[in-house]
Structure formats: structure tokens, C-alpha cells
Amino acid sequence: MLALYSQLSFELTRFKASKQSIDTLFIGGGTPSTIHPTLYKPIFDLLAPYLKTDAEITTEANPNSATKEWLEGMWALGVNRVSFGVQSFDSTKLKALNRSHTPSQALDAINHAHTLGFKHISLDIIYNFQGDTQALLESDINQAFSLPIDHISAYELTIEDKTHFAKTPEVKQENDKLALFVAESIQKRGFQQYEISNFGTYQSRHNQGYWKLENYIGAGAGAVGFLERTRFYPTPNIDTFITNPLTITQEHLTSDELLTERIFLGLRSNIGIVKETLPTEIKENCDFLVEKKKLDIKNGRYYNKDFFLTDEVALFLLKTT
Numbered sequence: 038m039l040a041l042y043s044q045l046s047f048e049l050t051r052f053k054a055s056k057q058s059i060d061t062l063f064i065g066g067g068t069p070s071t072i073h074p075t076l077y078k079p080i081f082d083l084l085a086p087y088l089k090t091d092a093e094i095t096t097e098a099n100p101n102s103a104t105k106e107w108l109e110g111m112w113a114l115g116v117n118r119v120s121f122g123v124q125s126f127d128s129t130k131l132k133a134l135n136r137s138h139t140p141s142q143a144l145d146a147i148n149h150a151h152t153l154g155f156k157h158i159s160l161d162i163i164y165n166f167q168g169d170t171q172a173l174l175e176s177d178i179n180q181a182f183s184l185p186i187d188h189i190s191a192y193e194l195t196i197e198d199k200t201h202f203a204k205t206p207e208v209k210q211e212n213d214k215l216a217l218f219v220a221e222s223i224q225k226r227g228f229q230q231y232e233i234s235n236f237g238t239y240q241s242r243h244n245q246g247y248w249k250l251e252n253y254i255g256a257g258a259g260a261v262g263f264l265e266r267t268r269f270y271p272t273p274n275i276d277t278f279i280t281n282p283l284t285i286t287q288e289h290l291t292s293d294e295l296l297t298e299r300i301f302l303g304l305r306s307n308i309g310i311v312k313e314t315l316p317t318e319i320k321e322n323c324d325f326l327v328e329k330k331k332l333d334i335k336n337g338r339y340y341n342k343d344f345f346l347t348d349e350v351a352l353f354l355l356k357t358t
């Protein structure tokens with residue numbers, strides 16, 4: 038925590054953070070629920086003057102380590118949103134996903150959080166894992182909606198290098214119909230889709246901050262920060278991070294790279310793309326897609342009508358440059 042504390046202090050200076058200017062705080066990456074709340078206290082004390090009074094403060098949690106005591110401790114620190122990494126309520130699938138919690142631990146943890154007073158409770162599910170069927174996902178979504186949640190993130194399984202499934206990529210199932218089925222099932226139950234993987238009666242301000250390319254501090258080994266057009270990468274090597282937390286590499290984005298990111302992020306969410314920020318050719322392509330009813334335009338912003346077509350639409354828009 039000491040390394041994290043000193044990197045965070047450094048970043049608050051680098052970002053010229055002013056009092057009550059931080060809108061959201063997200064504790065994630067790794068398993069925050071394996072760390073006792075008292076160990077977070079110095080971080081919260083450091084950040085307290087910079088946090089807005091209505092800041093959205095989220096912690097990720099794994100059901101098996103998000104004990105009642107842990108949830109109470111995080112609540113006492115001021116955390117007001119919990120995102121549970123449930124992934125599925127099917128115990129066979131959980132084992133295959135190499136997750137160490139049980140469906141009942143997920144139910145208990147979420148109900149504990151609700152009883153404690155957390156208004157914003159989210160859960161994550163993963164789909165298109167080998168063997169996934171509409172019936173299995175329907176049952177997971179039914180179970181999810183039997184709980185006091187206001188947000189679901191439904192992620193399509195991705196195979197990332199150096200992760201558990203990197204050696205067995207065949208566990209990734211290709212089924213676009215299932216992706217649509219999941220999105221429709223969740224929306225049918227009243228949660229609005231505000232991004233390709235995110236649904237809710239509540240929309241996470243932290244997630245939206247990323248998609249608006251707002252500045253954000255990334256603290257911790259393997260985190261990512263963003264300031265204006267520079268991305269910061271604290272070392273992912275935990276030992277190096279502990280010995281020298283300011284081991285941070287930088288990436289300066291060109292105007293074209295920023296434009297491309299704005300277009301992809303704006304199309305895959307309800308953030309949209311601001312017309313006036315676009316070069317003429319791309320504006321013309323957008324207007325063409327508005328005519329073809331693929332994009333909407335409202336208050337000078339273009340909005341994607343189908344988040345699942347983001348790649349195709351973005352490539353069409355960018356093809357001029």
C-alpha cells in the first residue's frame with residue numbers, strides 16, 4: 038500500500054488535482070476484496086480532500102472474499118458502489134472458468150451489500166464460454182434480476198495473453214446470436230444498454246469517464262492513467278512497483294489516434310461523437326449513415342443505433358483518412 042500511496046501522491050501533483058475535483062474512484066484490478074479495509078484507510082485519507090461530495094466510489098469484489106465484515110469496512114470508508122465478479126450462477130461453469138466462489142456465496146454477498154445500504158450494486162457475467170447456451174444465460178440473467186442490483190456488465194469472453202485461458206483458446210465460443218440474446222434479455226427486464234457490455238437503471242459515471250476520454254489517474258502496478266493526450270503505464274511488475282512506484286512509461290497519442298479512439302468509444306456507448314470535432318470527410322460519412330438509419334444525430338452528436346456494429350461503422354467512417 039505504501040508504494041500505491043506514494044505513486045498516488047505523485048499523480049495528484051502531476052494531474053494538478055484541486056480540492057473536490059475527483060468525480061469517481063474505482064478500486065479494481067486483481068481482487069480488492071482480499072485486502073482488509075483498514076489497509077485502504079491511508080489511501081482514502083489522502084484522497085478525501087480531492088473527492089467531490091457526491092463522488093461515485095466503486096470497488097470490485099469477488100463473492101468468496103467479500104465477507105460481511107469486508108463490505109461493512111468498505112462502506113465505512115465511503116464506498117457507495119460495489120461491482121461483484123459473479124461471472125455465472127452455474128457452479129459447473131464457475132469451476133470451468135476457474136472461479137473459486139459458489140453461486141450461493143454470490144447471492145449472500147449481494148444481499149449483504151444491499152442490507153448494508155449499498156444503493157449501487159452491479160454484477161458481472163461472462164458469456165460465449167464453451168458450452169454456453171441461451172438456456173444457461175437465461176437462467177443466469179433470471180437469477181441476476183432476482184437480486185437487488187441496478188447494473189449488469191455482460192462481457193463476451195476474450196482470450197488475453199498470459200492469462201488462464203491463453204493456452205486453451207478453444208474455450209472461447211463464437212456465437213454472435215448469443216451476444217444479441219444476452220443484450221435483449223437484459224434490456225427486456227428494464228436495464229438500458231448504455232455500452233456494448235453495460236446495462237442498468239444506473240449508469241456508472243466511472244465507466245463513462247473512460248469512454249469520454251476524460252482525464253483519469255491510474256495508480257497501482259499494471260494500472261493505466263490518461264492526461265490530455267498522454268497515457269501513463271505504471272509498471273505491471275509488482276516487485277518493481279513496490280521498490281520504485283514511479284516506474285511509469287508514457288505513450289503520447291497523435292491527433293489521429295485520439296480521433297480514432299473517440300470514434301470507437303463514442304460508437305460503442307451512449308456517449309456518441311461530437312459532430313464539430315470531426316474532419317469534413319468523416320462528417321460526410323456520418324451524415325450518409327444517418328440517412329441510412331445506422332446513426333442518429335441529436336444536439337450536434339452522432340449516436341450509434343447498434344453497439345454490436347461498432348467496428349463496421351467505425352471502419353466505414355475512418356476509411357477516408
Ligand SMILES: C[S@@+](CC[C@H](N)C(=O)[O-])C[C@H]1O[C@@H](n2cnc3c(N)ncnc32)[C@H](O)[C@@H]1O
Pocket residue numbers: 065095097120121122123124159160161162163190192193194195196197241244
Ligand atoms: C472490467 S472489470 C468490471 C467493471 C464493472 N463491470 C463495473 O461496471 O464497474 C472486471 C471484470 O472483467 C471481466 N473479465 C475478466 N476477464 C475477462 C475475460 N478474459 N473476458 C471477458 N471478461 C473478462 C469479469 O467479468 C470481471 O469481473
